Amino acid sequence: MVTLRHCLLLILAMPTMAAEVVNAYNTYLSQPFVLDKGGMAADVVAYLNSKLKGRYLFVLQSMPRERLNTTIIHQPDFKGIVLFMSPRFVNDINMSRYRWSIPLMEDANAVLSHPARKIEYTGPDSLKGKLFAGVLGHRYVDLDDRFGKDIHREDVASELANLNKVAAGRCDVTIAPQTIYRYLINKHGLQNRLYVSTRPHISFSRHILAARHEEELVAALDEVLVASKADPAWQAILARYSLQ
Numbered sequence: 001m002v003t004l005r006h007c008l009l010l011i012l013a014m015p016t017m018a019a020e021v022v023n024a025y026n027t028y029l030s031q032p033f034v035l036d037k038g039g040m041a042a043d044v045v046a047y048l049n050s051k052l053k054g055r056y057l058f059v060l061q062s063m064p065r066e067r068l069n070t071t072i073i074h075q076p077d078f079k080g081i082v083l084f085m086s087p088r089f090v091n092d093i094n095m096s097r098y099r100w101s102i103p104l105m106e107d108a109n110a111v112l113s114h115p116a117r118k119i120e121y122t123g124p125d126s127l128k129g130k131l132f133a134g135v136l137g138h139r140y141v142d143l144d145d146r147f148g149k150d151i152h153r154e155d156v157a158s159e160l161a162n163l164n165k166v167a168a169g170r171c172d173v174t175i176a177p178q179t180i181y182r183y184l185i186n187k188h189g190l191q192n193r194l195y196v197s198t199r200p201h202i203s204f205s206r207h208i209l210a211a212r213h214e215e216e217l218v219a220a221l222d223e224v225l226v227a228s229k230a231d232p233a234w235q236a237i238l239a240r241y242s243l244q
Contacts, residue, residue, distance in 0.1 A: 022217070023080035024048070024058040025072060027065040030158055032183040032241045033084070034062055040179070041083060043237050044104070050233075051224040056217070066137075073098070073209070081217070082209040084179075088141075090209070099214050101221045103205035105243065109140075110181055111197035112166055113173045121197040127151045133162035133174035140175060141202055160184050167193035175201050182242040 026041040033041045045060045072078050087093050113119040124142050128150045136155040147153040162174040167190055185191055210218050228234035238244045
């Protein structure tokens with residue numbers, strides 16, 4: 001005969017359900033995504049962990065985009081989530097290849113020039129004959145087939161180096177995501193040394209990406225992201241990186 005005492009003993013003997021450990025991949029290795037002590041990627045992971053405590057434990061893994069593409073997300077059943085992605089970055093405009101969260105944040109690629117030689121971007125022809133400061137290995141939508149023809153391109157390793165080149169008049173124009181340039185110009189005192197075109201190069205949403213079968217995981221993330229819009233803790237993260 002099974003008594004109440006026996007039931008209680010069985011319950012106490014059951015192992016405690018541990019949170020599922022999930023890698024959270026970040027391919028943005030520049031400021032402010034990665035800083036000496038933390039950065040926006042680390043803050044986003046900590047925020048998600050605080051909201052999904054006991055269900056998931058996200059572990060930040062930062063790596064170059066090429067490595068992510070060739071060792072992680074090329075597998076249809078890959079494990080983990082990828083932060084800050086846009087469908088157009090991985091050729092998934094229809095959102096049918098991967099599972100996508102609702103937007104994590106809105107972003108845009110700003111077109112920046114010297115205040116004395118302002119460039120208002122209206123399309124690729126706006127940069128005709130200009131010296132463009134690019135980031136080594138980066139592709140630029142609608143501009144790649146113009147480089148080496150009527151738009152001259154000179155590459156360096158970071159967005160900050162390009163902002164400084166344009167501010168010093170050594171290049172005519174550069175393009176940088178809002179999530180990056182706002183933080184950098186505030187941190188390095190470049191506010192009055194760069195002009196930001198009214199029209200961006202492109203606008204896009206950043207999401208969290210997962211394998212197509214991860215419906216439950218992404219649903220949990222969506223719950224957190226919906227609630228984050230009115231959460232002072234999330235607003236504080238955005239403010240920390242000049243995204244408000």
